[in-house]
Amino acid sequence: MDISDVKRVTIAGCGTEGSQISSMVAYKGFETTVWLRSEASVERAKPRLQAVRRQILAALDAWKADRSQYCRGLSDDRDLTDEEIDQLKEQAGERLLHIRLVTDMDQAFGDADVVIECINEDPDQKRDFYERLSSHLPERTLLLTDSSTFLPSTFADSTGRPDRYMTLHFANQIWRNNLTELMRHDRTSDESFRLAEQFSHAIGMVPLKLNKEQPGYILNTLLIPWFKAALYLVATGVTDPATVDLCWELDTGATPDQTPFRKIDKVGLPLALKIISMQPGADDPTSPAGQMVSLLKGYVDEGKTGIAVGEGFYRYDADGNVVK
Amino acid sequence: MDISDVKRVTIAGCGTEGSQISSMVAYKGFETTVWLRSEASVERAKPRLQAVRRQILAALDAWKADRSQYCRGLSDDRDLTDEEIDQLKEQAGERLLHIRLVTDMDQAFGDADVVIECINEDPDQKRDFYERLSSHLPERTLLLTDSSTFLPSTFADSTGRPDRYMTLHFANQIWRNNLTELMRHDRTSDESFRLAEQFSHAIGMVPLKLNKEQPGYILNTLLIPWFKAALYLVATGVTDPATVDLCWELDTGATPDQTPFRKIDKVGLPLALKIISMQPGADDPTSPAGQMVSLLKGYVDEGKTGIAVGEGFYRYDADGNVVK
The missing domain is CATH 1.10.1040.10 (N-(1-d-carboxylethyl)-l-norvaline Dehydrogenase; domain 2)
Structure with a gap:
């Protein structure tokens, strides 16, 4: 699979990270779905996504008013005109309203090209999630985890797709701090690692590649x-x-x-x-x-x-x- | 003793650090003497001091040509006029020619207000130097070491003046990198510590105070x-x-x-x-x-x-x- 084949992206979980990641994925034009465990989680996710949408729109306004406020994740080009920033803002306002929130696993994952797991940092919950997920996920799908604590080898077997599974670790305020750490485990395929790198670029992030597992990644x-x-x-x-x-x-x-x-x-x-x-x-x-x-x-x-x-x-x- | 009483400063040794320190001390208007072990060391010191003089004059020229090239050690005021920089350069050119090089300990140390030891990082040489020095040094003199490896408590007894002995540790290219680390040992007096701080300011350095011994100081x-x-x-x-x-x-x-x-x-x-x-x-x-x-x-x-x-x-x- 090549980055040009990636159309539909699903984010599992909508906490601080999940809400920012799904918003950036949507901002960059992917069909974006957020999977949540329950209707109650859906209701909790909505105000979070609205808050991130406001932050991104405010960042675009701030950039237009003062070019030193440019955030790297919002555009590769720091020298846009006022009109171009306005267009970006209109497009973002629209796209960020169209993030789909679903609880059904087939609906969420059945046709996803890339999945990003952002659920609680609880190993049992993660393992359980991966095991349930595997029967809903197409063969081709690249599965990424945003876990900051666990190494991908911990869950590789649970995913049933160790070669198409690895870490894509985000910062906070990712439209501004747009570094992502890409960490493969020893069974991640070269193709998956390359696709994750291309995907990072496609969602406005700068990929920093770790060729093997390292607790704390590069930054920590x-x-x-x-x-x-x-x-x-x-x-x-x-x-x-x-x-x-x-x-x-x-x-x-x-x-x-x-x-x-x-x-x-x-x-x-x-x-x-x-x-x-x-x-x-x-x-x-x-x-x-x-x-x-x-x-x-x-x-x-x-x-x-x-x-x-x-x-x-x-x-x-x-x-x-x-x-x- | 107060900083206003400090007129004569002697630097022992004229390697990379000694040549820069004596040059900055002279640049700031102190009567500057360098003590060297032998006439051969004097001959080796001369080209080093000339080289530092050229570097400092070049730094003043660079600053005049491009204000972003300002070096903090050269002036507290980064906004000098061209004429003021020219004056500083003329004064520096003159002062840096008047560093006295001597091998006689009485001549070098007999009337020094502050001594900065910059000899080889060899504990036996340092101990031997301190023991010989003590009989030539006035009671009042503040004795500082630039050692980057040894803690001042190592030699405090050899100096015969533990209360007026401590570390003043310099960087490289000190007219540019003007931080000094001031480290007291447990018998350094408050008065000495305060005087070392005042002296650091007087020679264009920013003093960073260590209240106790720490190998590697703050920076390392x-x-x-x-x-x-x-x-x-x-x-x-x-x-x-x-x-x-x-x-x-x-x-x-x-x-x-x-x-x-x-x-x-x-x-x-x-x-x-x-x-x-x-x-x-x-x-x-x-x-x-x-x-x-x-x-x-x-x-x-x-x-x-x-x-x-x-x-x-x-x-x-x-x-x-x-x-x-």
Whole structure:
């Protein structure tokens, strides 16, 4: 199967990721279906999709008003005219209203060319879903998972199509942060890997290819040790967040918002706390990992969970600028 | 002692770091002396100082021609007029010719307000130097070490002045990369720490304070795990340098030259190889560290040691731009 054969795409699940992914798939002109477990899930999905639609339309407006607000996922061409952006907005407004929400598996998957699984990060639910799915899915269909926690080899057998199964891992606000990590397991076929790459481009994403399984993919493999080093320096009393960030800024030439603690404020302190809590020694309050846990927990317990709430390691104004 | 009492500064040693530090100290108007072990070292120092003088004058010219070429260490004010830059250049040209080179310890240190030790990274040589130095140094003098490898507590007793001894660690091309890491050991006095901070500002540097000893300071504590993660992903076959760098760029918003492999090309692959070779398991070619050593060694053996020679993980043109 080639990318030109891909017309119908079905997304299983409509949480934060599922709603963004199905919206981008629809935005790029694919016939888009979202499969949901129950009518109750359908009702919960509707306002989510409406919210993403508003965000995408607002991003197009912001881009038209200020060209520096260009989001890479919305167009390959950053130099569109006002009229072209208006056309894109009209088309998007229309397409995003036509995402089909269904609970019947045959309707959802019976004629899908690509399926993206975005259901709960629960291995039993995923395994059960894949096993049920296999009898509804055409032979040709490429099955992708957006799981951020599980390696594709975990479920390859359950899918019944290990060669046409792999990971396509998305970021958040994917019309803006349009990187996807493509990870094959050792039985994924070259054809599937190539199709997933073409499909990523077709939905406005930049595919980053992992030739073998790697927990944390590329991004978290880089970010987590960087976060740990920064947290270590502060938790053990060597220095403070502002000095760490200034050091990174001065040495690497990064802008202030691209520094370690500013980045932790963006991903959120609860997630950082969750990651550090899984490190060896995290239970021992005298170990470096334990001190890092205490540091993060202190902020989280005070409600300072990051930029989303206006305060983490730094305080932010409504525009997301640091308040001195 | 206050910064206003600091007039005479002596730098011990005139290698890469010593020549840059003494030049910046002179540039900022301090009476600058370089102490060298022998007349042969004096002769070797002269061309080094001339080369740094040319680099600093060239940086001033470049700034005048193109304001984006501003180097933070050269002036606190990035908006100087052409005339002001010319004045600075004339003053610099003059001051950098008046660095005194001496081999006599009394002449070099007998009336120094601040001494910066930049001799070889050999603990016996350093210890021997400090012990000889102590009888020549006034009571008041603040003694700083630029050592990148040794913690100040290692030599505090040899100096005979543990309270007036600490680390002031510089980068390379310090008129451009003007961060200094100030690290106290547990007997450094608050007064010394404060004076070192004032002195850093006075010589155009941004002081980053470490309240306790930390091997690798702030910068290497952040950089090394980041390098290791990037090298791991490539050495173990997960992906390639360009994909790692693109991932960092897309997620953090860094510019292409601020990404992991571009940065390794800047610091040089031999240094990266040296660091990775000290990791646990580096001797075992089947371990991740061993695979990282093989990867780096492959490049180094081919002469691809980094941007300085035009090729490392990437190939560069004469302007330091990546050649596709």
